[in-house]
Amino acid sequence: MTRPATARWSLFLFVLPALAIYLAFAVLPLAASIVMSFFDTDSPGGRVFVGLANYYYLFTHPVTSARFWNALLNNCEFFLIHLIVEVPIGLLMAGLLTSGLLGRSEGIYRTLLFVPATLSVVIVGFIWRLIINPLWGLVGFPLLGNEMTALPTISLMSVWQYVGIPMLFLYSALLAVPEDIIEAARLDGAGNWRIFWKIKFPLIAPQFGLIVILTYIWTFNGFDLIFALNGSAPGPNYSTDILGTLFYRTFFGSSGQVADLDLGATVATVIFVIILLVTGAYFWLIQRRLQAHQI
Numbered sequence: 001m002t003r004p005a006t007a008r009w010s011l012f013l014f015v016l017p018a019l020a021i022y023l024a025f026a027v028l029p030l031a032a033s034i035v036m037s038f039f040d041t042d043s044p045g046g047r048v049f050v051g052l053a054n055y056y057y058l059f060t061h062p063v064t065s066a067r068f069w070n071a072l073l074n075n076c077e078f079f080l081i082h083l084i085v086e087v088p089i090g091l092l093m094a095g096l097l098t099s100g101l102l103g104r105s106e107g108i109y110r111t112l113l114f115v116p117a118t119l120s121v122v123i124v125g126f127i128w129r130l131i132i133n134p135l136w137g138l139v140g141f142p143l144l145g146n147e148m149t150a151l152p153t154i155s156l157m158s159v160w161q162y163v164g165i166p167m168l169f170l171y172s173a174l175l176a177v178p179e180d181i182i183e184a185a186r187l188d189g190a191g192n193w194r195i196f197w198k199i200k201f202p203l204i205a206p207q208f209g210l211i212v213i214l215t216y217i218w219t220f221n222g223f224d225l226i227f228a229l230n231g232s233a234p235g236p237n238y239s240t241d242i243l244g245t246l247f248y249r250t251f252f253g254s255s256g257q258v259a260d261l262d263l264g265a266t267v268a269t270v271i272f273v274i275i276l277l278v279t280g281a282y283f284w285l286i287q288r289r290l291q292a293h294q295i
Contacts (some may be wrong), residue, residue: 030272036265054266057292068267071246072274074151078242079219081155082162087211090166095196097167100173110171114164121161125228127141128157128253144229147239154240158225162218166211173207174200206287220275223248243271 031032040050059065093113097106116124132139132153143153177200201208223244226234232254234241249257251264 012082026191030268033265033268034272036262037269039262041262042260052130054262055270058266058270064263067238067246068270069242071234071241071243074240075220075222075242077151078155078158078222079216081152082100082159082215082219084213086159086163087208087215089209090163091170091201091208093163094166094170094174095200097171098200099192101192110168113167116161117164119161121224121228124157124161125225129229145236147236150151150236150240154226154229157229158222161225166215169211170204170207173204177203209282209287213287214281216282217275220271243267243274247271 037054038049038051040048040053057064058068095111095211096102102109103153123234129144131137132143133141134142134145141149143149181199181203185199221244222242226242226245227248228242232245232249234245234249247264247267248254250260250267253259
C-alpha cells in the first residue's frame, strides 16, 4: 500500500516537468514584462524606474492612446463575433452529433468538423486569401481591403478554423449526461429539441460557461491569423488592429513604428489585466452559480 506522503511526492515529480516549462515560458516572461513596464530602459543614464509613466503615456498620448483604444474596440468586436457565431454553432453541432440522428456516420462528421482546427494558421490564411481574392476567387469584392468588412471577414475565417474546439468540449459534456434522464423524458413524450434545451443544456451549462470564458481569453490573446493575413500592417487604416498586433508592433517595431520595449511591456501588462479582471469577475459572479445547479 502506497503511503500518502509517498503518493504526494510521486504526484509532484510527475507534475514537475510541466510546471517547470510553464514557469519558464509563461510565468517568468509575464513577470518580467510587468516589471519592465515600470522602467525606462532607453534612458541615457541606464535603466531608470519611472513608476506609472509608461501607463500614463499609453493612455494620454494622442496617437498612442488612439491606437490602443481602437485596438481594444476591435478586439471586443473580434470576441463578440466568436461568441455569437462560433460558440452557438459548436453547441448545435455537438447536440447534433449526440442526438443519434447521424447514425454510423457520426464519427466521420466529428472528424471532418474538427480537421480545420488542426491546420496551420498560415495555411488557413493562404487558403482563404485565394477563396476571397476579388480577381480569381469566389468573391468579387475586396473584403480585406475595406474597413467595414476586413475585421468581420478575418473573424469568420477564425470561426471556421476553430469551431471544432468548442464542439468537441461540448460533445464530451453531452456524452456525460445520464441516459436514464433522457429516457424518462422520452417516456413523458418530450422530443429531441425539447430534451436538448430543457434537460441537456442546463446540465452542461458550467461547461458552456467555460467555453465562453476560454473564447474570451483566446480572442484577447489573438494575433496569429491577423498577422498571417496582413503581416504587421493592421490595414486598412488600422481596422484589423487588435491588442496582440498592437503589442507586436510596439514591442518589436514594425510598419514604420520604432520598437519601444518598455511601452510594449506596458501594453502586454494591460492586456493581462483586462483578461484577468473579466475572467476573475466571471468565475466569481457566474461560474459558481452554474456549478451550484449541477446534478
